[in-house]
Amino acid sequence: MQGMSGPGSTGNSGVGVSSSIARVGSMLAPMTIALQRKHDWLQPVLFGSLAVGSGICVLFYPETRGKVLPDTLEEWSDWKEHGEVRRSQPEAEEQSLLELKSPPEPTSAS
Numbered sequence: 001m002q003g004m005s006g007p008g009s010t011g012n013s014g015v016g017v018s019s020s021i022a023r024v025g026s027m028l029a030p031m032t033i034a035l036q037r038k039h040d041w042l043q044p045v046l047f048g049s050l051a052v053g054s055g056i057c058v059l060f061y062p063e064t065r066g067k068v069l070p071d072t073l074e075e076w077s078d079w080k081e082h083g084e085v086r087r088s089q090p091e092a093e094e095q096s097l098l099e100l101k102s103p104p105e106p107t108s109a110s
Contacts (some may be wrong), residue, residue, distance in 0.1 A: 031061040068085045070076040
């Protein structure tokens, strides 16, 4: 686990909140077994929704907001070095073809 997620008090707050949530999770985890005995469907729905919610929250991080995320390890290493994803030539051509196929935006005649 990474010790600091940001500089100064921001990183310390992040580590503290993460530790607190982990403790609450460890207290609630045994109760999910009892939930499964009463309602078979509730446990997978609970854990699945938490995973999807976490994934959606990541999209709003300042580091990832509005940016193309890497799909391969090579793209990830470029992202770590240069701060952006550099797509290979076939993917760039495919993207430009998709842009050509999209319909033009309507203009308002005023």
